[in-house]
Amino acid sequence: MSNSNPAGKIWDAIILGGGAAGLMAAITAAKRGKQVLVLDHSKKPAEKIRISGGGRCNFTNLDIKPKNYLSDNPRFCISALKRYTQNDFIKWVESHHIRYHEKTLGQLFCNDSAQQIIDMLLGELRAHGGELRLHSQIKQVLREGELYSVASSSGMELARAVVVATGGKSIPKMGATSFGYDLAKQFGINVLPTRAALVPFTFSEQQKLWSVPLSGVAVDAIVKIGKTVFREGLLFTHRGLSGPSILQISSYWQEGVPVTIDLAPDVNILEELKKAREEHPKQDISNALGHILPKKLAKAIAARDGLSGHMATQSDKILRKAEENIHRWQIVPMGTEGYRTAEVTIGGIDTKELSSKTMEANNVPGLYFIGEVVDVTGHLGGYNFQWAWSSGYAAGMAL
Numbered sequence: 001m002s003n004s005n006p007a008g009k010i011w012d013a014i015i016l017g018g019g020a021a022g023l024m025a026a027i028t029a030a031k032r033g034k035q036v037l038v039l040d041h042s043k044k045p046a047e048k049i050r051i052s053g054g055g056r057c058n059f060t061n062l063d064i065k066p067k068n069y070l071s072d073n074p075r076f077c078i079s080a081l082k083r084y085t086q087n088d089f090i091k092w093v094e095s096h097h098i099r100y101h102e103k104t105l106g107q108l109f110c111n112d113s114a115q116q117i118i119d120m121l122l123g124e125l126r127a128h129g130g131e132l133r134l135h136s137q138i139k140q141v142l143r144e145g146e147l148y149s150v151a152s153s154s155g156m157e158l159a160r161a162v163v164v165a166t167g168g169k170s171i172p173k174m175g176a177t178s179f180g181y182d183l184a185k186q187f188g189i190n191v192l193p194t195r196a197a198l199v200p201f202t203f204s205e206q207q208k209l210w211s212v213p214l215s216g217v218a219v220d221a222i223v224k225i226g227k228t229v230f231r232e233g234l235l236f237t238h239r240g241l242s243g244p245s246i247l248q249i250s251s252y253w254q255e256g257v258p259v260t261i262d263l264a265p266d267v268n269i270l271e272e273l274k275k276a277r278e279e280h281p282k283q284d285i286s287n288a289l290g291h292i293l294p295k296k297l298a299k300a301i302a303a304r305d306g307l308s309g310h311m312a313t314q315s316d317k318i319l320r321k322a323e324e325n326i327h328r329w330q331i332v333p334m335g336t337e338g339y340r341t342a343e344v345t346i347g348g349i350d351t352k353e354l355s356s357k358t359m360e361a362n363n364v365p366g367l368y369f370i371g372e373v374v375d376v377t378g379h380l381g382g383y384n385f386q387w388a389w390s391s392g393y394a395a396g397m398a399l
């Protein structure tokens with residue numbers, strides 16, 4: 001391994017991972033006059049910002065609350081989110097003249113391109129003297145007395161602190177690795193089990209016989225597991241179900257657990273069907289359902305549930321059953337699409353091991369964990385980037 005540090009430079013901090021959290025920590029520390037080096041194995045930094053929000057980056061949410069985050073310790077995120085808020089990030093974005101808009105439910109997106117957020121971060125890092133080294137696969141991190149040595153494919157470096165910002169396991173094609181979890185274990189830090197979240201559901205071959213022809217059909221839906229409820233769009237796909245409501249509930253789903261779906265919220269289906277029976281007795285029931293749901297879906301539900309014939313022939317019992325099957329459709333997904341398409345990873349570095357104020361490991365001075373690698377996972381809607389900014393800021397202020 002080459003030594004790129006012949007003069008024996010000692011950095012104040014080396015940040016492992018140049019994504020949202022890593023860049024935020026580096027900028028914050030650099031602004032305070034710290035000498036920081038960011039290492040990332042990718043060709044380009046912050047690739048997830050680039051593809052996020054359909055290329056427009058949902059960079060935060062107007063309404064950030066601890067209840068929007070899943071964690072073994074739901075209170076852990078509070079301190080960091082309070083010290084660097086969505087309003088702080090919004091002000092920063094505004095100071096760079098990046099135009100944005102609220103799409104829905106407080107979600108803020110760039111008007112033009114996610115690249116503007118990346119350019120803002122890289123510009124600020126440069127302006128404050130931080131260094132970013134790409135193509136740097138991190139090989140080994142060792143603690144030697146008061147210092148850390150970091151060996152990467154671009155050489156060996158020494159630092160007083162190391163910040164682990166290598167993200168979760170989602171989308172390995174974009175450079176995601178389990179490096180952060182492995183490093184934590186190396187230092188005796190507990191890692192909670194991980195699983196893919198904000199991820200589409202997949203169906204069994206049997207379920208797909210019915211659902212695949214519906215691929216592309218979208219409805220407004222209420223999805224529920226126990227007391228957890230989301231109301232947003234739902235999309236039938238070739239593999240199962242997706243759309244914001246499904247991604248949200250997937251974070252709460254475990255194998256074998258049923259999901260209850262209301263495919264027509266706010267519609268009094270029984271009343272509508274009774275009215276159709278009275279006013280259009282010769283109408284086929286699948287056509288009557290087609291006034292409540294997208295026609296393709298109405299026909300598929302009618303076929304699946306054996307609903308056929310003129311409205312005049314339908315008893316109240318049948319109509320009630322139809323209502324039940326639309327308002328309370330119960331499915332047990334076969335699985336999820338996994339890390340291949342998941343937006344985030346649930347679980348990770350046990351927050352009991354970290355200071356909620358600084359993100360430093362309680363028992364390993366100078367070692368910090370921030371962003372998605374930590375067991376804090378946000379809902380869909382800008383919450384995960386806000387966690388990256390807030391936790392990155394917390395570490396950056398402590399370095």
Ligand code: FDA
Pocket residue numbers: 016017018019020021022039040041042045046047048049051052053054057058059060136137138165166167168170171174175176177178179341342343344370371372373381382383384385386388
């Ligand atoms: P992140 O994954 O961003 O960065 C980790 C970095 O570490 C990467 O650059 C990687 O290359 C590097 N790395 C990993 N292992 C390494 C190793 N061994 N050596 C060197 N470098 C290594 N969130 C949100 O709030 N709004 C949104 O709109 C979206 N949209 C979205 C779309 C898609 C398709 C995905 C996959 C995800 C989102 N998210 C999102 C989630 C969001 O992208 C995610 O929570 C943050 O990027 C996490 O930031 P981190 O910096 O923690 O990790």
